[in-house]
Amino acid sequence: MSATDGDAAEPLRRGAAAREKDQDERTVMRLRLGVGVIGVLLPLALPAGNWIAARLDGRSGADAWPGSMSGSYYTSTRDIFVGALCALGIFLIVYRFDRFNDILGTVAGTCALGVALFPTAPGSGGDAGRTTVSVLHQVFAIALLTAMAAFCLSMYRAPGIADRPHARRPYLVAGVLILVFMALAAAAAATDVGDDWLVTPLYLCEWLSVWSFGFAWTGAALALAADIDRLPRTRAFVGAVLGRLRSLGGLGAWIGGGLRPGSR
Structure with a gap:
């Protein structure tokens, strides 16, 4: 190939590289948006789905709110709960940023799959096998929330994010809030506060933790989308x-x- 042919091919190579970069950015944006949408919609979809199912069955729907998000496994919205967590787990596992956040994303995604596949106990009692499964569920649930908080806090200083205040602030706020809500849930469980509430402190803290994570990822997705000015x-x-x-x-x-x- 002559030098002239090489010069003529250079714009084509640059165009292909630009299209590949656009595709990569679009994929990352959609992954972030997928994680965010699941986090924002899931806490409300569970009681809403239970209430709709109860009304269709002729019941009042007064028991639409489970004691925890994990308790949805024994309600009409079990498939929504398990499906959403599996989707969230896959999104987090395949998400790529830098090495450290890749590891955190894989850990969080694996824990999300563990929460979905190892259900919590349906109530007091239960056989030994069910108790073991419930313990695994609790371990995965705590690890998932901890990984979510760590992920948000690490993204606050991640390359490419640290110089964008509008993108990094939601991550910092989300990471701190998740840790605060985890502490409040533990305190409520230790003191039995709110056990008779319609929305228990555990469900409320889980709800707000997942919302914090979801809104942070949604904001990051919109920030990235706004930067892809060629789409x-x-x-x-x-x-x-x-x-x-x-x-x-x-x-x-x-x-x-x-x-x-x-x-x-």
Whole structure:
């Protein structure tokens, strides 16, 4: 091949490299968005699904809220709970960023699969096998929340994130909140506070922990999407989302200002 042919092929190589980079960024953005959507929707989908199933069955739906998210395994939304955790686990395992976060993501994803595949005990009592499975469930659940908090805190200082305040703040807040909610859940369990509440402290703390994680990942996905300015459909989607957030008030305006393409 002559030098002229090589020069002519260079733009093609650059174009192929740019398309590959766009595809990689789009894949990472979709993985982040998938994790975020699961985290945001799951805590509400479980009681809502139980209530709908109860009403269709002619019951009042007063028992729609399980004692914990894991307790959904013995309700009408078992398949939603198990399916969402398996999807979350796969998303986290295949997500790639840097080596340390790859390890944390794999640990968190494995724990999510463990929570889904080893159900909690249905109540007091139970045979030895069920008790062993329940213990494994508790270990995986605690490890999952801890890994989620560690993941968020590590992403706060991760390369490519540390220089983007609008993307790193949600990770820091989420990591701290997950640890706080874990401590509150442990305190409530030790003191039996709220055992008779419609929404138990354990479910509430799990709910808010998963929400913290989900919103952090959703914000990161939108931040990445806003930076991929070569994707017209992505820009249109992000613009619609930011428009909706701005209509909600000052918080939406703050988020929208931080997610503008090119902002750092």
